[in-house]
Every structure is written in structure tokens, then in C-alpha cells.
Amino acid sequence: MSLFTSIRKTGLAVGVLLFAIVTLFAVPVAHAAAGDVKKGEAIYQKRCWWCHGKKGEADGPAAKFLIPPPRDFSLGVYKYKTSDPKVQIPRDEDLFREITTGMVGTGMPKWDDILSEQDRWDVVAYIKSLTDMFGKTPNPPQIDVSKKIKSSPESIEKGKQAFQTAKCYECHGQLGKGDLTKKLKEDSGARVWPRNFTKPWSFRGGYTAEDIFARVSNGIPNTPMPSFAADATSSGKLSVEDRWNVVNYVMSLAEPTSQVKDGQNVIKGLRRDALPKDENDAAWNEAPSTAFYLAPQIIQNDRFFTPTNDLVKVKALYNEQDIAFMIEWDDRTKSIPGDPTAETIAWDTLTPDQIAVQTPIVMSTGSEKPYFGHGDAGHAVSMMVWNSGTTTTPASGTMMDYTGTHKRTQTDPAAAGFSATGSYKDGTWKVMMKRKMVTANKDKDTQFEVGRFIPIAFANWDGSNGEAGSKHTLTVWNWLLLQPPTGKEVYLVPLLVLILLAGGQLVVANMLGKKRK
């Protein structure tokens, strides 16, 4: 009994402690609070000016390396407003929110971990003072979200139709991947790409239904995204009901496999007797996909800071002779030099899109690997590259070895049985690369081995984004594991343990029983 009493006491103490902790850290709901301009200025001049400029004119030292560019506070135009569409200015809560949560995929981080709520309101007060747009206008009312329509197959279908009638696809693409049909610019002239609806977590103004409704209704000021509110100052195009249907349609497009899972860095290569014929073969559908973040090449000159593509998804299948990779990535542009539409959409000189797969040539026994960027003098890497071609040269694949950046030697793709094919559809490239598991050229080609963790890395070029040569995106080393066919031991060992344990226990019970008598 005393045991239960002590447990009860401990439980009570733990409960009280947990309650105290939860109460202590409970976050109060944000309401527009009065900010102190002077205090806000002090924070701004320590933390914010590096991008936004000392006078808020978006000319800080980092500004020229950022796309989207930092907000110019002297203009008082804000992209993500939730005020009523009839009002030009944003709500104070909009400014507060962007400071609090940051804007994913941009240089603007979330500040709630080092700036208190009051600090953030002070900064809001200061940045509002940098423009006369706000004047003495009171904080505008929030957009009406009371007519929200719950998502349902009917609403999604209606939203899909509204998406067509309002011509959203012209910029966002038929499947919502942002594969635009015309070049888009911000009012400032800066490059801007439409959102990819299959990755809602990349929406900079949030991705709840209310957030998206505010975007559709208010548009994104300063960008080509117009307001679709029928009662807005711009020419209205969608009813409140249709806008909610569009919201539900957009939310239905989320693609979970396009999100990188924390800690998952292994491509799961499975064995198949027959490998897929090409990148569109249905056999790929059942192969598990692993997503990897891309980062721009900011490590060596010439450095590159303004990428468009954010991740690659990779699958692998193998059999006795060959290994096949399927590399898939969302790319808003099919970059084929010579193609008139592609030429008009591209920023900078249009070059082909490319994807490269890098693996070490010699597998080390320890954790040592070649340097992740092109290997190094002591550790060569093998590279398989696919290039989308131009209107005059067809798409093609090639293989080469590197022992460091620029230290390249061509290898014979035919000797490795290498082939690569690719196709672009609705904002996504799919490229299949195939080669022999093992080759005669042991010091020039990677030898793929079943059951071994093989380091693997990727590089990607978006030719419509000025990406060529050292200007590209890349992944660090990840893993490829070609899973061995399931052996008998997987069933035999547990069965053996089962029999031994059961038998052992029965013997012991028998012995103890005899003793007792």
C-alpha cells in the first residue's frame, strides 16, 4: 500500500510541476499593442538594417544577394496583408506576424525566439514611421473570414473550375507547380516566381485556409499576383464563395513526398527482376522516394545566392546487371535554349537544365569520404550528368570523374552501359539514369554493391535562372542502400529464439515443479 501512496504523491507533484511549466510558457494571443518607436529603432539598427538598410530603403549590405529582396519600408507596401481588400494598407498584425514567424525560404528569419512580444511591437512602430503611407489612419479591419467553406470534394471541384476561369494556371501551372507561361517581375523589377501549390509549407504568408483566402482576396501587392476580391479596388474576378473554393482546391494539392523528412537521408534501392524502361514507366510508382534539400553553391567562387529549385526526390531500383535512378524535381521552367517562350521567361542567359549524380569511386572502410564538392586529390568521384539540350542539340547524358573542382576527366559512358532520358511535364522534370552495377573500369567508375551504404550527392542547374557552371544548387553527401533480397535468416533467427525461449522456460518450470514436490 505504501508503494501506491508514494506513487500517488509523486504523481501529484509531477502534475503540479507540469502545470506550472505549461502555465509559465503559455503564449498569449497577439493583439495590436502600442509600440515604442525609439526602442524599435534601437532594435532595428542592431538587427534589421543589414538587409533593410539604415533608412529602411532595402539597401543594406546583404540586399543584393537576396531574392526576394528585403522589403523597402520607405514605400509602405507590404506583400502579405490580411486587412480588408478595400483598404490599401496592411494591419499592424500583418507586420507583427512577419517579424514573429519570418518568411520561409527567404532571408527573413523568425524573431520570436530572441525578441519579446513588446520588442516586436516596438519594431512594428518604428518601421511604420519610415513611411507616410500609414499617416494617422487607424489600424484597418481584418478581412471577413466568416463565410469560410469547409473543404469537401464538391468545394474542391468548384475551386478547380474557378482556378480555370480566373486563369490562375497562367502563372501557377495546370497542376499548381508554378510553371508559368510568362515572365514575372515585382514592381521594383526584381525576379519573382509564383508559388508551387504542392508545397504549401513554402507559402510566405502562411498556409492555413484563412491565410490563403487573404492572399487570393488581397493579391500580393507589389507583385503580379492580383486581388481576386469582387469588392476590391482592382477589377474583381471571384465571388467570396469561389475564393473559398479556390482555397480548398489549392490546399488539396499538397504533396507530402515533396517535403524533406528530418533525418531521412537514405535512398532505398529495391531489387526488381526487370528495371523500368524509362522515367515515365509505371514501375517507378511503387519505389520509395527520398527528398533532399538543395542549397546554392555558396562555397567557392563564383558563388551563387539566388536559387529557384529547392529539392530533388530520388528513387533507385536494381537487378543483377544494372542500377537505375529516377530523379524528380519541381522546376518552374523547361529551359531549352532556342525555344522562344523559354527565352522570354528566362532571367540572365538561357542555358539547359541539368542534373548530376555524384558517387565515390573507391569506397572507404571507415567514415572517410571524398570531399562532397567534386571529391579531392586522394579521393576521386564519379559523376553522371544529364543535360536537357537545346532546340538544335538533343538532351543527353554523360559521365566523368573529378578529383577536385575543375579537375575533370571524361570517362567512357558506353563502357559503363550508361544511358539517361528525361522529360518535363506540368512543372516537374523526371530523369532516369541507368548504368551497370559493376564495370571493368574499377579505378574510373563507381562499383555499386548490394547491402553497402554508398555515399551519394546531387547537383542541379535551372537554366532559366542564370544557373550554369559553378552557379547551381547541390546536396551534401547522403546515402544509397541497395537492399539485399530478404534472406532466410530474417525468419529463421526469430523462430529459433522463440523455440529456445519457450523450451528453456518449460524445462526450468519442470525442474522447479519437481523441486517443489
Add this chain to the structure above:
Amino acid sequence: MQFLKPIIGVLIAYLLIKIGVPFLGSLHHPGTWPVVPTAVMKMYLTFIIAGAFVACTFDEEGYNALITPVVDLYSNPAKAKLRLCAVTAVSLLGCWIAYQYVKPTFDAPVELRSVHPAPPSSVTMWNKSYPLQTLKNPFRAPDKAQLAKFTEEGGVIYYQNCFYCHGDKQDGKGHFAQAFNPMPANFVDVGTIAMLTESFVFWRVGSGGPGLPSEGTPWASAMPVWNTMLSEEEVWKAILFIYDQSGVQPRVTDVVAEKK
């Protein structure tokens, strides 16, 4: 009842490691849930179970209290049904554990890495040899106005070169940081620049990832070799800035400290 004590104890310990540790971590780094790795958890549980057993069987009375119900269960003719259940349960548990060991998995190998490997005694960069033990930041000027000027110049260098990975808040969460492994260093964390001398940081910045000794996994670090892209002065000024902006002091060596 005696029999339940160690089981409840082990269960509480398990919950503390499974939930308590990540909870404490989430308080320290909001928005994260740093779980204890399975391998470490297994090691802890082994010790805890062994410890609980030793504690409960410390004296004869405790040993008997623990062992008697077990012996009874396996020998009492009246408990045949219960015995059958126990035998089945134990056998199945063993079978399941064995399956966990032999089943095919895609778990990546654990790779260990020394975060702050021992620095060499001297390093050659910009065609010059720097003795790291006595090296000091030449821009840490005693004059406050001058120091502020150098620090701001360092800030400009930081924001044009480093901020993309190490972040606006010096927390290693710049907007490209997520793609890298190892993650960029978090300067606000007490375990990084706060416990390093400026000369160590100078060596790390100047020679970058490829300049690490092998225990620092030079093949995986995305830290650029800055001596190929920045001048010596720029690196020292950027170092001034990261200490100032993250609000920590560089560590001073004993030799320097004694002179003060």
C-alpha cells in the same frame, strides 16, 4: 508488490529519457524536440535495468521478495494457465527483439564527428604562417569608437558572406542551413565560439571545412576555405562582429589571462 517496484522504476526512467529529455531540450531550443538516439537509449536502459535489479536484490529479503513470485509462477501446479501465458509472452518478446535485430533496415550508419578538434600549433594561410597559441585579433582595439567601426565593417562582411548559413541571429539557421550536414555552427550556443579563442576561430574560418583534421570530417563540412575569398583583415573583423552580435566573449588563453 515488491515485484512491481523495479518495473515501475524502470518505466519512469524510460519515460524521463523518452519525453523528459526532449522536453528540457525544447525549452532550451524552442520549436525543437531533440529525442535521445535509440542506441543511447538502449545503453541507458541496460544500465537502468541492471541497476534496478541490483538495488532490489541487495539483501536476501529483497532477493526473495523478487524471486519468490517468479519461482512460484513457474512451479505452482495451480497456476498452470498463468504459466502458459507467461511462457508465451516471454518467448514472443524474445522473438520480436530478435526480429528487430535481423530485419532489413535503411537506418543510416551513425557517423561520429569531433566538433572542435585540436588546432595545429601553427597554420599557413595567405602565404603566411600564424602561430595559433599566441595569435590575437589585431582589430580588437582598446579605443571604443575604433572598435565599433571595425565591428560594423565586420558586420558588412558577415552579411555578404556568412549570414546565408549562420543566420541573422547567429544561430546557425540561415536560409540555406537546412541543406547542410553538419549544420552550420550556432554562435549563440555556449558550446561554440564562447568557449573558443579568437585564434581558433581564425583558423576555422580561414582554412574552412577542408582544413579540418580527419576527426572533424573535412569531407562533409560546407564551410568555405575563406582565405581564398576574403583577406586576413576581413576575417578578423568578421570575427569581431560575430562575438559582438551574439553577445559572447572569446575565451582567453591562460598566458594572455595572466598578463592582465
